[in-house]
């Protein structure tokens with residue numbers, strides 16, 4: 001309710017702000033009208049607005065469409081993206097000869113809808129509330145009788161209802177193409193298209209030629225390489241395939257969500273949802289996952305790094321070809337040599353200066369290596385490269401010598417513990433060696449005997465000595481509250497330099513270690529921590545005070561420089577996923593039930609019992625550890641807060657685990673403890689089945705287990721058939737039913753219908769009864785067997801009303817699980 005009034009308040013502000021320029025706002029342009037200057041076209045319900053815009057101080061003006069109800073100006077379509085006009089007052093958007101046209105100040109045609117048409121019929125341009133501008137013979141037309149529509153010519157944004165199609169007759173795909181950079185809507189280098197070869201998969205291409213990502217083909221339900229679609233019930237995807245064209249289109253299940261796909265300037269396809277609470281676009285999904293997987297993202301002689309910001313850096317001895325583009329996040333032009341190679345200046349100079357090589361390790365090597373067969377030794381490899389002026393680098397490994405001529409593309413700096421890292425020897429101009437100013441760090445390594453180098457070396461030694469002193473004095477192991485503050489070096493020793501990796505989670509990798517007192521620990525190396533030292537210590541000490549038998553105990557932490565580590569008790573039995581999903585160890589039913597109860601108790605403690613309510617945000621089997629008595633312990637709590645209050649950041653960190661994420665993560669409302677309840681529910685289903693919810697069932701059918709289980713219980717079917725087949729039916733049927741009912745309650749779409757973790761504990765303990773849950777809409781999306789569920793047979797026209805029925809049943813039943821206390825209290 002609060003949210004509603006706030007929203008209407010926001011709308012009022014919005015409208016009052018926009019009233020003046022919008023006095024002249026139209027919803028249609030008819031033959032005798034035109035749009036100039038600050039005049040805009042507004043859709044009927046005010047969702048979208050269309051008019052001239054520019055970015056920054058630029059005098060380039062475009063006809064664009066943007067969300068009218070969103071505070072952050074976001075353009076979803078640009079008509080003349082490659083042909084800006086310079087004077088928006090003298091230019092006009094008008095109807096001419098049955099077309100919508102843009103004329104510049106000299107009345108030249110800049111852009112047109114290019115229909116060959118009859119001027120005898122009057123034509124109207126209508127801006128629809130879907131973000132589609134159409135040409136039609138009627139002023140009140142809809143998209144179905146459009147002569148032309150912008151949805152057929154998208155720019156970089158794919159809106160709900162739009163389509164990215166393939167014309168099967170011309171074999172021409174319709175591209176979704178990125179902007180050139182964040183300030184320039186011109187056609188960029190990255191495009192999404194439907195594969196012209198008819199594989200029914202989407203591809204992302206660089207410069208419309210080089211493919212670097214594919215969705216995999218459509219199997220009727222999902223794209224094969226985008227399995228996370230299975231747990232997507234925000235979007236309703238449809239594939240159309242007829243003799244003339246094939247395309248996908250999607251719609252949103254809820255009208256209250258504002259969401260879009262965009263082919264981003266980063267070369268990634270992104271799915272973003274507007275978060276009213278933070279007034280920001282929340283990144284929910286993007287592919288390819290890694291920035292460095294985008295082809296040639298950093299351009300020639302650029303090096304890509306997933307961790308650093310910005311992701312691109314020029315190699316040593318190179319500088320951005322266009323600094324202004326570089327600053328705008330457009331790295332495509334790459335880097336150029338700062339100084340010419342000696343061999344380009346004069347091959348045999350009198351001072352004997354020679355080009356040399358800089359050793360760069362932990363790299364993914366550039367493309368198009370040329371093997372040099374005759375060079376059998378690394379010295380020969382070096383001299384081969386040195387002898388040809390067009391050679392820019394060489395590498396030497398067990399398969400022999402490789403050299404690169406000309407541009408180096410797709411070079412990636414890997415992290416130090418990445419075993420795929422190789423070493424590249426980069427050619428540097430002889431003059432680089434005298435120029436110690438420009439390349440401090442690297443020069444040291446090569447200079448060797450040079451005088452300047454010795455001075456720098458001395459300074460370096462001094463810095464090291466000072467640093468070391470500081471460390472010795474400041475970082476001696478100390479106790480802070482109940483927590484031990486470890487020195488980094490001690491943890492390095494305890495973990496044998498982080499050699500035994502136990503696992504990698506969303507927040508960083510975990511390593512096994514042994515302290516001098518021979519107690520075994522698990523050390524988590526946190527990544528992407530943005531917090532400063534003081535704030536980190538505060539948050540950590542809060543986590544340290546949270547102690548419960550079903551929560552993993554934090555023993556200490558380390559915070560030195562930019563290093564942030566957490567030290568936990570080691571759990572010998574590993575995490576729940578290994579017990580559930582691997583064949584070797586099978587947990588019997590009693591143990592599973594106790595694990596369900598233990599986790600619920602741990603989460604209840606986090607949510608209700610400790611001083612500040614802690615929302616875990618990442619409940620999943622990987623984060624449930626099992627001790628030697630098979631008592632479950634929830635791990636990784638409190639980390640969401642450490643990464644920052646910006647939940648979109650958290651979400652980005654947890655991209656891989658969407659199957660457990662509650663719908664409110666994208667719908668833009670505040671996240672509450674009920675998001676954990678949802679994830680817990682998803683996990684309960686997996687406890688019963690012993691397999692991932694998203695995996696196909698034993699008979700090979702792709703059946704979303706939660707849907708199947710909820711339906712079976714709903715219809716009084718054979719629940720034993722749901723049980724992990726490895727248990728041979730050895731389980732208490734009543735307990736299975738109870739667990740599935742709880743699970744179905746926990747995954748209700750509306751968080752107010754979900755029980756609290758405290759109630760879950762009581763239901764599991766038998767103190768509270770549980771009613772038959774309605775089947776959440778999120779699960780309906782996965783129903784394969786339409787005959788089975790009469791209640792939800794789904795034709796588009798009736799879909800909405802049925803959803804409403806199920807929701808209202810849900811709320812009345814939600815009350816009943818809370819009020820009906822059973823007589824069997826302990």
Ligand SMILES: *[C@@H]1O[C@H](CO)[C@@H](O)[C@H](O)[C@H]1NC(C)=O
Nearest residue numbers: 029030031032033122123139
């Ligand atoms: C424009 O033309 C429409 C019909 O085509 C007419 O109803 C309207 O009055 C005209 N408006 C002006 C300003 O001439």
Ligand SMILES: *[C@@H]1O[C@H](CO)[C@@H](O)[C@H](O)[C@H]1NC(C)=O
Nearest residue numbers: 054055056057058059183328
């Ligand atoms: C735009 O112009 C103003 C005033 O001339 C200047 O302060 C500002 O830095 C400019 N912004 C950009 C993005 O160029």
Ligand SMILES: *[C@@H]1O[C@H](CO)[C@@H](O)[C@H](O)[C@H]1NC(C)=O
Nearest residue numbers: 079110111112113114115153
């Ligand atoms: C219209 O046709 C012209 C000339 O063939 C072409 O340059 C322009 O891109 C076309 N415009 C659109 C919107 O297709």
Ligand SMILES: *[C@@H]1O[C@H](CO)[C@@H](O)[C@H](O)[C@H]1NC(C)=O
Nearest residue numbers: 098115116117118119120121
């Ligand atoms: C205009 O319409 C007439 C009949 O309605 C048709 O014969 C003619 O081809 C059309 N002209 C164009 C350019 O489409």
Ligand SMILES: *[C@@H]1O[C@H](CO)[C@@H](O)[C@H](O)[C@H]1NC(C)=O
Nearest residue numbers: 137138139140141142143145
């Ligand atoms: C559109 O307007 C015409 C008259 O201008 C009317 O006959 C028709 O019913 C209207 N259609 C819709 C869908 O409102």
Ligand SMILES: *[C@@H]1O[C@H](CO)[C@@H](O)[C@H](O)[C@H]1NC(C)=O
Nearest residue numbers: 195196197198199203209211
């Ligand atoms: C389509 O198939 C042809 C021939 O099999 C192949 O050369 C081409 O690269 C394919 N195109 C794409 C975009 O996959």
Ligand SMILES: *[C@@H]1O[C@H](CO)[C@@H](O)[C@H](O)[C@H]1NC(C)=O
Nearest residue numbers: 189206207208209296332333
């Ligand atoms: C993209 O391809 C076109 C021709 O297909 C070529 O002229 C252009 O240079 C390419 N762009 C880049 C950045 O390589």
Ligand SMILES: *[C@@H]1O[C@H](CO)[C@@H](O)[C@H](O)[C@H]1NC(C)=O
Nearest residue numbers: 168169240241242243244245
């Ligand atoms: C394909 O295009 C032809 C000619 O434009 C048209 O007659 C036919 O109805 C179209 N088929 C479909 C399935 O849309």
Ligand SMILES: *[C@@H]1O[C@H](CO)[C@@H](O)[C@H](O)[C@H]1NC(C)=O
Nearest residue numbers: 370387388389390391405406
């Ligand atoms: C260097 O390599 C290029 C490309 O293979 C070759 O064309 C050129 O002749 C070579 N130059 C010398 C001096 O060997």
Ligand SMILES: *[C@@H]1O[C@H](CO)[C@@H](O)[C@H](O)[C@H]1NC(C)=O
Nearest residue numbers: 365369395397398399400402
């Ligand atoms: C050696 O490097 C080349 C060039 O990058 C690469 O193709 C090859 O796979 C590498 N060989 C081994 C054994 O790593």
